[in-house]
């Protein structure tokens with residue numbers, strides 16, 4: 001089977017990408033398979049900038065095409081925070097539970113109608129000597145007062161998806177993979193490649 005390299009060390013993302021690319025006949029490799037590669041410092045101020053930074057650094061390092069995902073949660077009542085700092089919101093150790101606790105703390109007393117939020121996902125596809133492509137996907141929701149469900153990763157237990165009537169962490173992986181920011185971004189990347197007469201290989 002052909003493979004696609006995703007420049008991520010996040011196990012939750014890796015699992016989702018595996019399932020999202022399998023129907024396209026593509027096996028996913030991630031940086032979890034390349035332990036020797038160091039983390040790319042995410043110095044950008046937008047999801048797109050960080051996705052490009054990660055994709056181009058790793059593509060140049062490996063000498064092949066790679067896709068990077070920079071994603072996160074934007075909460076309106078927090079003026080868009082945690083945003084690009086989603087992974088390390090409660091500290092550099094990137095602890096999902098502490099990140100959730102920090103968000104719930106900051107939103108204490110904020111009524112349901114003002115707890116609107118969205119997941120964002122920028123994907124960048126880079127290949128040495130070629131122009132880098134970027135796409136952006138979102139998923140709208142609101143922040144719950146407490147955790148619900150155990151699936152997914154990150155902030156999924158406190159992210160309520162109105163259209164599904166469930167928290168993201170209550171959705172089965174194939175349900176999340178139909179509506180997520182990541183799924184929406186991949187659909188856009190597929191469209192872009194198709195328009196150019198290219199594919200993922």
Ligand SMILES: O=c1[nH]c(=O)c2ncn([C@@H]3O[C@H](COP(=O)(O)OP(=O)(O)OP(=O)(O)O)[C@@H](O)[C@H]3O)c2[nH]1
Pocket residue numbers: 007008009010013042069070071072073086087088099119152153154155156157159180182
């Ligand atoms: O509940 C969630 N469901 C999701 O579907 C999701 N997607 C992203 N996030 C959050 O945003 C950070 C990404 O930050 P990020 O793009 O820098 O990735 P990362 O540092 O974890 O790994 P890498 O890909 O950079 O190696 C993650 O850690 C999570 O906190 C999500 N939370």
Ligand SMILES: [Mg+2]
Pocket residue numbers: 042087
């Ligand atoms: Mg990161």
